[in-house]
Amino acid sequence: MKQDIQEILYSEEILSKRIKELASEISTDYRGKDLLIVGILKGSVIFAAELIKNISIKCEIDFMAVSSYGSSTETSGVVRILKDLDNSIEGKDILVVEDIVDTGVTLTYLLKYLKARKANSIEIVALLNKQARRKSDLDVKYIGFEVPDGFIVGYGIDYAEKYRNLPFIGILKPEVYEK
Ligand code: IMP
Ligand code: MG
Numbered sequence: 001m002k003q004d005i006q007e008i009l010y011s012e013e014i015l016s017k018r019i020k021e022l023a024s025e026i027s028t029d030y031r032g033k034d035l036l037i038v039g040i041l042k043g044s045v046i047f048a049a050e051l052i053k054n055i056s057i058k059c060e061i062d063f064m065a066v067s068s069y070g071s072s073t074e075t076s077g078v079v080r081i082l083k084d085l086d087n088s089i090e091g092k093d094i095l096v097v098e099d100i101v102d103t104g105v106t107l108t109y110l111l112k113y114l115k116a117r118k119a120n121s122i123e124i125v126a127l128l129n130k131q132a133r134r135k136s137d138l139d140v141k142y143i144g145f146e147v148p149d150g151f152i153v154g155y156g157i158d159y160a161e162k163y164r165n166l167p168f169i170g171i172l173k174p175e176v177y178e179k
Contacts (some may be wrong), residue, residue, distance in 0.1 A: 001163065005153070005170040010145060012167045015127075015155060016050060018144050022125060023054030026095065026142065033093040034120065035059040040066060040110070041083065042164070043099030046156035047127045047144075051097060062086055068106055079109040090118045099157050100128040100147070104138035111138075128152065128169070151177060 010018075037055075039048035041063050052061060065083035094114060101107060107124060114122050125142035132149055151174070153159050154166030159177060 001166065004163070004173055004176045005166070006150075006173045008168050008170045009147065009152070010155075010169045012155075015144075015169065019047065019050045019127075020054050022142050022144060023051050023056075026051075026125065027056045030059070030093060030095070031057055034091065035095060036089060036092040036119075037061050037095050037097060038085065038114075039063045039097045040099070043156050043158065044097045044127075046164075047099055048097045051125070060092075064110070066106060066110060079106055081113070088117070089114065091120050094119045094122045096122065096124045098124060098126045099155075100130065100152060101126045101138065101140055102130045102133050103135040105136060107140075108136040108138050127155070128157075 035057065037048070037052060037059055039045065039061070042065070048061075052059075062085050063083065064081065064085060067080050067082050068078060096107070096110065096114070098107060101124075111122060111124075123141040124139070126140050127144040128147045129140060129143045129145070130147055130149060151159060151172045152169060153163035153172045154169045156164050157169065158164045159172050163172070
């Protein structure tokens with residue numbers, strides 16, 4: 001698996017340190033609020049787990065699964081909800097946890113969907129952000145790292161459902177997905 005990685009961008013130690021900083025910032029910002037953390041399956045699971053266990057205030061956890069049609073390295077813009085939230089979000093302060101924001105199309109769609117359900121507030125925390133590729137005007141409040149363009153895998157993030165179990169984040173060698 002490791003031979004398919006061109007370059008390691010963030011080690012497990014660096015990721016853990018940055019996620020603790022985000023958790024501390026979030027714990028301060030949401031003090032006294034009715035925080036519901038919504039992890040987006042499957043890419044965010046490792047990040048969400050690390051984040052949640054470092055959040056020091058009371059909160060609830062839920063998950064959604066979405067899928068966008070299209071090839072495995074480009075988002076098409078058409079988003080399907082595969083798993084919805086278990087409970088009502090009315091009056092709650094929602095924090096959406098995403099692995100990586102690329103064009104922003106997926107989250108723009110999801111936010112519109114959640115906003116229609118009367119949450120008190122909705123913000124996003126993304127482990128990685130590819131600002132250069134943004135196609136929509138999306139406000140991501142908390143960002144772990146800004147990443148360069150290139151296909152990223154590891155720490156929950158996949159290529160064709162593989163590489164999620166790498167404990168670090170790296171760039172996949174182009175020859176792996178260009179074949
Ligand atoms: P967006 O709608 O273009 O912002 O795409 C967001 C989703 O595409 C992310 O949640 C990822 O699942 C996937 N994605 C975007 N960039 C990458 C990448 O570099 N590697 C793996 N998945 C990615
Ligand atoms: Mg995703």
